[in-house]
Amino acid sequence: MEAIKFEQVRFSYESDERKDANQDVFGLDKVDYALDGVDFVVQEGEFVAVLGHNGSGKSTLARLTNGLLTPSSGNITVLGLDATDEKYLFEIRKQVGIVFQNPDNQTVASIVEDDIAFGPENVGIPRDEIGKRIDFALNAVGMQEFRHATPSRLSGGQKQRVAIAGVLALKPKVMILDEATAMLDPRGRKEVIDVVLKLNKEENITVILITHFPEEAMLADRAVVMSEGKIVLQGAPQEILSKGDELKKFSLTSPKPIRICRELTEKGLTVADGMDAESVAENIRAALNERGIVTAQAAESEEPSKEVEATDGKGGVVCENLTYVYNAKSPFATYALNGVDLQIHAGDFFGIIGHTGSGKSTFVQHLNALLKVPTAEKKYKPKKPKKGKPQPPKTALTVDGYDLTDKTTDFRELRSKVGMVFQYPEYQLFAETVLEDVAFGLKNFRKDVTDEEVQTAVREALETVGLDYEEIKDKSPFDLSGGQKRRVAIAGVIVTKPEILVLDEPAAGLDPLGKEEIMSLLHKIRSEWCKTVVIVSHDMDEIAENCNRAAIFADGKVLRTDTPKRLFADVDRMLDAGLDVPFTAKVCKALKEKGLEISCDFTTQDLIEKTYALAQTKGGQKNA
Amino acid sequence: MREVAFGQYYPAKSFVHKCDPRMKILFLIVYIVAVFLSKNFYALGACAFVFVLVAAFSGVPFRSLLRSVKAVLFLLIFMTVLNLFFYSGETVLWEWKFIEITKEALYHTAFLAARLFLLVLGSSLLTLTTTPVSLADGIESLLTPLKWIRFPVHELALIMSIALRFIPILTDETGRIMNAQKARGADFETGGLIKRVKAVIPILIPLLISAFRRSEELGDAMDARCYAGSKVRTKYKKLTFTWRDLIATLVVGGLLAGVILLRTYTLSLV
Numbered sequence: 001m002e003a004i005k006f007e008q009v010r011f012s013y014e015s016d017e018r019k020d021a022n023q024d025v026f027g028l029d030k031v032d033y034a035l036d037g038v039d040f041v042v043q044e045g046e047f048v049a050v051l052g053h054n055g056s057g058k059s060t061l062a063r064l065t066n067g068l069l070t071p072s073s074g075n076i077t078v079l080g081l082d083a084t085d086e087k088y089l090f091e092i093r094k095q096v097g098i099v100f101q102n103p104d105n106q107t108v109a110s111i112v113e114d115d116i117a118f119g120p121e122n123v124g125i126p127r128d129e130i131g132k133r134i135d136f137a138l139n140a141v142g143m144q145e146f147r148h149a150t151p152s153r154l155s156g157g158q159k160q161r162v163a164i165a166g167v168l169a170l171k172p173k174v175m176i177l178d179e180a181t182a183m184l185d186p187r188g189r190k191e192v193i194d195v196v197l198k199l200n201k202e203e204n205i206t207v208i209l210i211t212h213f214p215e216e217a218m219l220a221d222r223a224v225v226m227s228e229g230k231i232v233l234q235g236a237p238q239e240i241l242s243k244g245d246e247l248k249k250f251s252l253t254s255p256k257p258i259r260i261c262r263e264l265t266e267k268g269l270t271v272a273d274g275m276d277a278e279s280v281a282e283n284i285r286a287a288l289n290e291r292g293i294v295t296a297q298a299a300e301s302e303e304p305s306k307e308v309e310a311t312d313g314k315g316g317v318v319c320e321n322l323t324y325v326y327n328a329k330s331p332f333a334t335y336a337l338n339g340v341d342l343q344i345h346a347g348d349f350f351g352i353i354g355h356t357g358s359g360k361s362t363f364v365q366h367l368n369a370l371l372k373v374p375t376a377e378k379k380y381k382p383k384k385p386k387k388g389k390p391q392p393p394k395t396a397l398t399v400d401g402y403d404l405t406d407k408t409t410d411f412r413e414l415r416s417k418v419g420m421v422f423q424y425p426e427y428q429l430f431a432e433t434v435l436e437d438v439a440f441g442l443k444n445f446r447k448d449v450t451d452e453e454v455q456t457a458v459r460e461a462l463e464t465v466g467l468d469y470e471e472i473k474d475k476s477p478f479d480l481s482g483g484q485k486r487r488v489a490i491a492g493v494i495v496t497k498p499e500i501l502v503l504d505e506p507a508a509g510l511d512p513l514g515k516e517e518i519m520s521l522l523h524k525i526r527s528e529w530c531k532t533v534v535i536v537s538h539d540m541d542e543i544a545e546n547c548n549r550a551a552i553f554a555d556g557k558v559l560r561t562d563t564p565k566r567l568f569a570d571v572d573r574m575l576d577a578g579l580d581v582p583f584t585a586k587v588c589k590a591l592k593e594k595g596l597e598i599s600c601d602f603t604t605q606d607l608i609e610k611t612y613a614l615a616q617t618k619g620g621q622k623n624a
Numbered sequence: 625m626r627e628v629a630f631g632q633y634y635p636a637k638s639f640v641h642k643c644d645p646r647m648k649i650l651f652l653i654v655y656i657v658a659v660f661l662s663k664n665f666y667a668l669g670a671c672a673f674v675f676v677l678v679a680a681f682s683g684v685p686f687r688s689l690l691r692s693v694k695a696v697l698f699l700l701i702f703m704t705v706l707n708l709f710f711y712s713g714e715t716v717l718w719e720w721k722f723i724e725i726t727k728e729a730l731y732h733t734a735f736l737a738a739r740l741f742l743l744v745l746g747s748s749l750l751t752l753t754t755t756p757v758s759l760a761d762g763i764e765s766l767l768t769p770l771k772w773i774r775f776p777v778h779e780l781a782l783i784m785s786i787a788l789r790f791i792p793i794l795t796d797e798t799g800r801i802m803n804a805q806k807a808r809g810a811d812f813e814t815g816g817l818i819k820r821v822k823a824v825i826p827i828l829i830p831l832l833i834s835a836f837r838r839s840e841e842l843g844d845a846m847d848a849r850c851y852a853g854s855k856v857r858t859k860y861k862k863l864t865f866t867w868r869d870l871i872a873t874l875v876v877g878g879l880l881a882g883v884i885l886l887r888t889y890t891l892s893l894v
Contacts, residue, residue: 068844090850098848105838106845108782110757110789117860119849124856131860152792166849370803412809420807427797428804430829440826444809478833492808 002077003174003206004065004096006040009074011060034060035071036229044173047200047207049217049237052226053251053511054482058210061226062178065208066096079173094123097167099180103159107151112143112162115151119170130169137165140203141195155356157188161195168199174206175199181211183509185538186580193219212511214241214255218275225250242273253512256541256583256604263608269615277583281590288596288615296614298599313401315346315499315531317367320396324362324371324556336362338556339393344500344549349526350534351543351564353579354553360536363553364502367399367534368418369411376407400499416445419498419530423505425489429477437477438462438492445496461491464529465521483514487521494529501530505537519546544568544582544602552579565601634752638683639868641753645762647869652750654876658883659742665735667886671742674879675749684752692748693741700740707733760784765863778854786842794835801830 012033035057042048052058063069064076067089076083078092097119100106109115113134120130138144141161151159160180167175177196181189193216199205209220217223223240225233227250233240241247244254244262254262257280261271264284271287274280288294324337337359344350354360365371373395374380397404402414422428431437438458442449459469465487472480477488494501506522507515519542526533537543543550544564552559552567554577560567568574568585575581584602591598598614600606640648655671662668679689693700713728751759764781771777802812805826812823 063844066848068847090852093848093850098845100841100845100848102838102841104793105841108786108789108842108846110755110785114757114785114861118846118851121858121860122850122852122856124858126858127860127862130858134860150792151789163845170850365803368807370806415807415809420804422800422804422807425804427834428801428826428830430826440805440810441808444811496809 001044001080002041003044003046003079004040004042004208005075005077006038006061006064007075007077009035009038009040009064009071009076011035011064011069011071033072033229035064037074038229038231040224040231042174042206042208044206045200045204047197047219047221048209049220049223050208050210050226051212051214051217051223051252053212053513056226056250057229058226059178060229062098062176062208062210065174065176066093066098068098090123094170095172096174096176097170097172098176098178099160099163099167101179101182103156103163103183104152106163106166107159110150110152112138112149112151112154112165113147115162116166116169119166123170133169133171134165137168140168140199141165155188156184157191160184160188160192164192164195164199172205174208176208176210178210179212181213181216186540187538189213189216212252214247214253214512215257217241218255225252227251238273238275251511251513260584260587260604260608264611267608267612269612277586278590281587281594284587284591284611285594285596288611291615293596293614293617295595296597298597313398315400316348316398317342317344317400317500317532317534318396318398319343319363319366321393322363322366322373322395322397324359324366335556337366340553340556340558342551342558342561344532344534346499346531347526348532348534348549349523349547350532351547351550352534352536352553353538353540353543353550355538355578358553359556360553361504362556364420364504364534364536366397366404367500367502368415368420369404370420372411373397373405375405376409376411378407380407412445416441416496417499419493419496419501421490421493421501421503421506423508425493426482426485429485429489429492432476433474434462434477434480434488435473438488438495441492442495457495457497458491461495462488464494464525465491467491483510483517486510486518490521490525494525498530500532500534501525502534503536506535507537507539507542515542522546540568540580540582541584544584545604552577563601568602633755634684634688636683636753638681638753640678640682640749642866642868643753643872644863644865644869645754645758646765646863647865647872648750648754649759649762649766651872651876652746654880655746656743658879659739659746661883661887662739663887665738667883668735668738668742670879670882670886672738674875674882675742675746677875679745679749682749682753684749688752689745689748692752693744696740696744700737700744703740704733704737707736756788757785760788761861761863776854778857790838793838794831797834798827798831801827 010033014032038057038061040061050058050061060069064071065078065083067083070084079095081088081092083092107115108118116134116137117130120133125133134147138147141164143158143161143165146154146158146162151162154162163180164175175196177192181192184192196207196209197219200207209216211217218237218241220237222234223237224231225240225247232250233243233246241254242258242262244259247254253259257274257276260280261273261283264271264287269287272283274283319340319342322337322340323335326334326336340359340363342363352360352364362371366373369376375382375395395405399414400417402409402417404414429437431440435455435458438461439454442454442457458473462469462472467484467487472484472488477485480488503522507518510518522533522535523546535542535547547564549561550564550567551561559577568581571581571585571589582602584600584604584607587607588598588600588602596614598607598610600610655674659668659671662671708725708729709723711726711729711732713726713732715727716724717727717730718725754762760781763784764777767775767777767780806812810823810826812820815823
């Protein structure tokens, strides 16, 4: 049976008056339709992935399905009920649950079970039955042990599982996930997707997964691509997602496994499409075998050791034995940092990896003295060393040549030299115009700055982040698109020309193309603007593709600092430490187990080149 | 950790923690009335005895209790001093120029201080042993009779619950925005009043915008989960009256009776 059926559905967010005003003399309307004539059918029990860039209309589709919005024209039938008829609204909402993007903004209660009870309470289900439904829902998402927990203490993935449970407790037949994984780290994404797959298979719930991650769409029965309010492609995910060029037209990309296989094929080594690391490796092996290459050994290549050491320490960070205690002198004292040793060289594109609570955020906040070393506090008075007691090891922290353990250091000047971009920086915008907002930092740091200097600096900063100064300067930052806002926020930090730019999860919440754009922007900034860029990230692929060096944080310490090539070479060790590795590293590992050792730096590009180079050798004896 | 600091709830699984929040709220009201009715140290002593008894069963360490008094210590001292000097009495103990301390003033001040002390301790025992959530539940339940005069009890309770839920989120967010603006050279610590008020704008505006965005999203999520006001709504967590509450009721009754008894007893003495 059809679970959902859209017939020629149109929807516009513009009000009726606007629509009238937009009709020209011939009565032809020029209304902006968020959905423009959509025909869309989902069968019961099906798992459909809906892909599309921002503004393609995919979220509107979700909201129309359960009556949060009503169509301007066309028919929507949900489980045989007319969704445009208000009298079925309640019934439809019971049958169609939606999980939204932000895990924090869909929970009403401060205790998990109370929140899950919210839906059943609303429709008047008796108490005993609600208890059973909570059991069922928590069980289905694997969160039983968190029944009495506080949502704000859970991880992002756990919060979204609670949100799914909250929807499940209404026993819906259809579940829509509206970019429910967009704000999660890779681990949280996997948690949520696993739960959704299980619900589809075991509970036979119809799933509509709205996402901008092509990897997630691969798991569906059918993929639908939307653009400009229309459905432009649909079919089996493998087939749709391998159409790289066509996807590009709609600002989408193929998933990494397919991209690797396709690019190798384009180069001349025909490799069948793989779905995951194992199958990609298998297909590469098959292709190489065909060319008579059965084994390969990676030559132990000496890495060129280019230790860039600026003599004056400008642009670099030297940190020795940095310790930081939250709630010191109280029973809740916890060591956020417990002896961190780390060197970041001038010119690095440095990655900081680690789980939530590993100390990476605390460390990063030390770099521009948002958190201070105790000896740098105003109140600090040096204690006389006690006789007989061993001296605690000395802490050293030098950033861009400034000594951060010395309280006489000019911390304001330091802050202008060490720029800090926090997660979701677009949420800090506040001024009336883009110009004012970007200039905020500059005016704070340099009281004597003239209007002309401000304008020149803001223009340069905006142009560096790829925005048109004249076009954007007088606009309100709140009228911009999400991607533009993030760029403006970054411009507001680099406007003081910092030597070091630190970014916490700069690509969080963006679609794959947006991520690539931000990363290439950061490379541009590092080559033209700042000496050094430091990013904090959960995403190992991001680290492997972009960083020349990276440090792994765990339990307030630095586990290892090395090049991504060496860090990710030992896949098992990383996985043992509870950390993920890039996709390319998984492929290399699988290939090695098949007797084909390829030594690459784990960027996708290098993997492809080295594999192709291997294919060119005779018998695979030699390898680059 | 933030939750511990907020609402000063002391997590434990004691007898008092497990009592019905309605019971505890009523108990506190009766206790306050009793403290106010007490006209002498005997009656106050009875109140103090009940308090110590309850506190002993609450599992809250004495130090945590005292910490709550610390917050109002200044008020306590201020009132004590004021009373000591300006309460007029007959038996002068000490005199300097126009300031005099009388025996009656001393007695009265000590009584007042003891009374205030007991009030603060009693109320903090409630917040120490009851989570904000169940406190809100208790208030909702106690206000239920007001539904008769169309007072939106349920909506009020939901508002309280959502507010409690979003306090940690907004606290985090404020911290994050403050740090971000500090990193851009904002200065919240120096300067005169006007400068400081101005400095708050770059925090306040993003915070407000985010709060609106959140409330919109929350509204959608609530709609999607079939929220339609209180008409057909059931409640999963019903507060139930248990043997614990029976014992507590007996204690409450005993306290009131004791205080009244002591009151009449001393009255008959006079």
